[in-house]
Amino acid sequence: MRYNAILTLPRSAKKAIFIAHDIIMICLAFWFAYLVRFTFELAPLLSVPNWIVLGVTLIVTITTFIKLGLYRAVIRYVGTKMMFICLVGSSISVLALVIIGFFSNFPLPRSVPILYFFVLLVGTISSRLIVREWIRESYLDKNTPVIIYGAGQSGTQLLEAIRQVEHYYAVAFVDDDAQRQYTTVNNLTVYSPQQIQQLVQKYDVEKILLAIPSLSRESKKEILEFLEPLNLEVLAIPGMLELVEGKISIQSLKKVSVIDLLGRTPVEPIAELIQANIMNKIVMVTGAGGSIGSELCRQIIANQPKALLLFELSEFLLYSIEKELREHINAKGLNIELIPLLGSVQHQKRLFTVMHAYDVQTIYHAAAYKHVPMVEFNTIEGVRNNIYGTLHCALAAIEAKVETFVLISTDKAVRPTNTMGASKRMAELVLQALAARVDHETRFCMVRFGNVLGSSGSVVPVFEKQIEAGGPITLTHQDITRYFMTIPEAAQLVIQAGALGKGGDVFVLDMGESVKIIDLAKQMIRLSGLEIRDANNLHGDIEIQITGLRPGEKLYEELLIGDNVTRSTHERIMTANEIMLPWSELEALLERLDQACRNSNYEEVRNLLIEAPTAFTPADALCDLVWQQQAKQLTST
Template identity: 55%
Template structure:
């Protein structure tokens, strides 16, 4: 109890000391150093002369008071008072050493010129005392920072005792939120060492450390580790059911965008264990730098990230085409702010409009002389498109057709369609309409014009609207349950920035009619992803084997049109490209002469809300459409119910 009270008093004193203004702290430091140097001077005389009445000698008093201001000036010039005490390092120690050396030389020179007799050993003894008082006092206060201030707060373990871990430790000791009580590190040479009063341990005993201190969090201080390495560490910590927090990336730390104290939850892309390949500059700039670029669906998840990537590559103009007023406002504001921060001179053109209005799209392309188009405008949520069939077909098929025709009329050089893995052997309307959009571009690519068409097909992107990851996070924060459609469902995942960069690079490699497929890595079992997210949030999964767990996983059943497994290729005819993450698929396509009448009939069926006709056309066109459910369109179902009721009434009357 007494030791705890002393720690609290030390903490209160240090808090007061560190709360002073910087100028006041310097004055306090100078006054204390003056007292230390004067004490060191008299101690040196007492040790050497051993005379009680030495204090009555006026020459020594004059010598001492002459020495102090000169010494303090030397310390000041050496930068000692610019050092932040809590971050005391080798530079400060260097300043203390040379400051004491300067003070000692000053002592010798003053005594010589003013003929004040002092023994030759006094300067040496004085230097020793000065180093002890000036340097030792700072080391003592610095040690109190690491011991007295941080024995309160939530106990945590820091994984990584390197530079980042030490910086994180320094940042955390100033807060009241966390108390770092242990380091763990894979480097065996660090085991048993002590950093700022905190011991470094082997990861093999982390479970014991967590149990002893009842810690609920582990802070990963490995900003420069590869994603695969981070995945290995995270998976090793997963069974502990503690919350895993991590430092920002080294790039963010170096750029100043993030601080060591900006710890955050583990990103799900760390669980994928896939290191992003650095984008190739020549492919990134080929269709963008110095050109007029247009992004349709600019306010969406993929469209907005494409805009951010494109802006950095400095196009001549960036045309944002978006049907959502708020989405357009948000991305324009963000891009203007980014351009200002990065000092990029790019004209940003916000355009409201629908891709279903060909004359509007063509007018925009012609007026601004668009050279490259990234077509990201689409309805992508499987259940919603399943319930709104006509609009899904209108937007995804005919929106692509009209935008492509407008691009041809406006002499656009390159047109890149953002496609999806759901276009492969689709079981739903959304995937089928995206495959139809691919067929449209493949057919148009063979026609005579100046526009080069290509398509890029990939799976789910982490963090996009409607993604399971933000849904799971929200459900975990609310205490569960976490909902998964099926125990066996799997999906491919990729980060939005990586997907956007690969789309840009694939577009630069297109020759005309290409279907590019991105390497998505291994598919992820969604129930395993949910379990990992629960455990890494510091909770136990509640199930039959762990009835006392915290959060349960509930299976809701597959939604209309949803597949258990997604594919990226229709067939096996795939070839590599110059980029290791981009492949090209050689798949069945139709000529424009064959496709045009199909599109005409599809247009008429949409106009007449003929859902049976729409489904028949989509099935009979070589899209691979194999529906697993009946017609789910809400308008069609409502009409069917109404007609059924009317039929029953007629039968009763008759």
């Protein structure tokens, strides 16, 4: 209450209070100096010349403090600048006292100015520091006590930022460096990480602020695994750029990224590979507005193509990516032609017209239906888009004499248990067969990888929303595992793999270790400062519900059909030697499959996908919604 009353006073009232305070401090310093000098005799103090000297000194000192800006300082944030102003002001005040005494022939013992200076300096500084700390203590109950992990430069910057706002209250530093432990940084003690539990209990800490932006992903993962059992929310500063630019603030703090939990450090791209098919070339991206397609476009723009064609079925997605890239090109002053084109990859004539008109040299084919249940529910459209979309795009590329064609494939194409995976494996077979033909010069290759963080439909943003909503987290199976990498890393590796291809190559990206999704969910809950609600903890915050595998969903994904794999010149790109069909055999199979699609013969479509060398073993019966509705109608009649 007292704290609020003071803070809500008008600025002029606060200024008047401190001016009155300083007048009192000047008088006290002056009288104290005289009393000490004259062994506490009051007679010298009561003389008229004494009051005149004090009055003039008062006017000079207060005027000096006003001119130096002492009363513009906000008391909660006073620091070294305030101390310097008090030092300069006190020095001018004592100088004025000496000059006044000299010119007025007033007897001024030498010890009085010295005593006066020190009493005034200590009084003005200490009183402000006391008020500052009192105000801070007064609103402690309104703020969240936090521990700053990292007592280096970024940690001290973060502490200063915290002290400027009413969100957090730092109670301690924690640092792994033994040389820093048990030292004091900005009035906060630095402790060992092993003491965090005691600090949490002592200060009721609710959050840990991670302020070590220079850490490698592996080291950050180790710290997060150490902090996870504490059930504290962990926030982190974004990176070194904010530190260098001095932009660390409360607003820059963010929740720990799932990327940090995975501990995967991206490999720097090889410039020659990433520029080979892009620099000064005319490049086309199909599915340019999707998760992978849009990131490919960003990476392509960064490597200075002559022109970039954005080919997209969705008008909104095309508008969004075109606007983003256009603004980036204009801001950087790049000389890149950006061409937004609406169209479907199932229309070969449209594709050829576009490629031929712009003399396209490189194509990244990212257009696909990739959500497993959606393709299970819409079998024929999934087949048409993923298989025939790739076929038509590849044939148009051959006809338009495109130099390089790169297909974005998926780990779900390996021993698929769903239609989406089988259709992507068929798309690979199409390119392998076309690459083996000698009647063209287009170089085909495909890049196979697993889940990317932040893509549409990815499990991570779903979990984040469910945690924010208070749960529950829904998980299809407690043993389900997945590979993960970031979208930028995946896009960079796709581009580099495309440069390595000789023709018909199936490239596989090194995805690292597979992640058990239930463990990932638990980490996300705990590092949000929440507890898991289960049979052992009925009062927890977030429950994990097992909903059962969705149609076509696998417990785990693979990247290779067999063990026949060779390393490439890039440490994270491998080449798989997979079974293939010659074009004559595959063409006949594609004609039969196309006829089955035209006739809406769902059973035949599935049988042909099983017959093809895709290793397709369906996990479920036909789930196509239209087929199920037709079956119901037949049953009812």
